Amino acid sequence: MKILKHKFVDNIPDIIEDKVLYVSMEYETVIHKCACGCGNEVVTPLSPTDWRLIFNGETISLEPSIGSWSLDCKSHYWITNNIVNWSSTYRQKEINKVRRVDSEDKYEYYKIKGKMEQPMPEEIEKGKQKQSFWRRLLSKLLR
Numbered sequence: 379m380k381i382l383k384h385k386f387v388d389n390i391p392d393i394i395e396d397k398v399l400y401v402s403m404e405y406e407t408v409i410h411k412c413a414c415g416c417g418n419e420v421v422t423p424l425s426p427t428d429w430r431l432i433f434n435g436e437t438i439s440l441e442p443s444i445g446s447w448s449l450d451c452k453s454h455y456w457i458t459n460n461i462v463n464w465s466s467t468y469r470q471k472e473i474n475k476v477r478r479v480d481s482e483d484k485y486e487y488y489k490i491k492g493k494m495e496q497p498m499p500e501e502i503e504k505g506k507q508k509q510s511f512w513r514r515l516l517s518k519l520l521r
């Protein structure tokens with residue numbers, strides 16, 4: 379079982395220590411080193427469409443789970459009361475599905491908020507490209 383410490387900071391420090399959750403209210407962000415020990419820094423922005431921070435006065439929880447799909451380790455875990463709880467590793471197909479749902483949620487959220495002047499999330503653009511006529515034709519030919 380991996381137990382983390384947390385630190386409330388004004389600025390994100392230059393050196394991110396292992397097993398420490400840095401919480402910056404100023405930047406509405408939590409940053410920590412990937413719990414698998416790979417050394418990569420994991421940034422979890424706090425927003426209605428990203429992560430929620432729960433501080434009970436002693437320990438911190440982050441929701442939803444942390445899925446480092448873009449890292450080689452593909453770590454997926456929950457941080458609950460400063461404890462790392464490992465989740466089963468998603469296969470790439472499922473990862474893509476989760477990512478797509480995430481960006482659709484985000485798209486809907488910002489549409490509702492009337493922030494449509496913002497560029498569409500990159501993932502939605504990618505999804506669209508996949509659906510393009512030429513891609514579909516190509517996949518038919520390759521079948």
Ligand SMILES: [Zn+2]
Nearest residue numbers: 412414416451
């Ligand atoms: Zn890792």
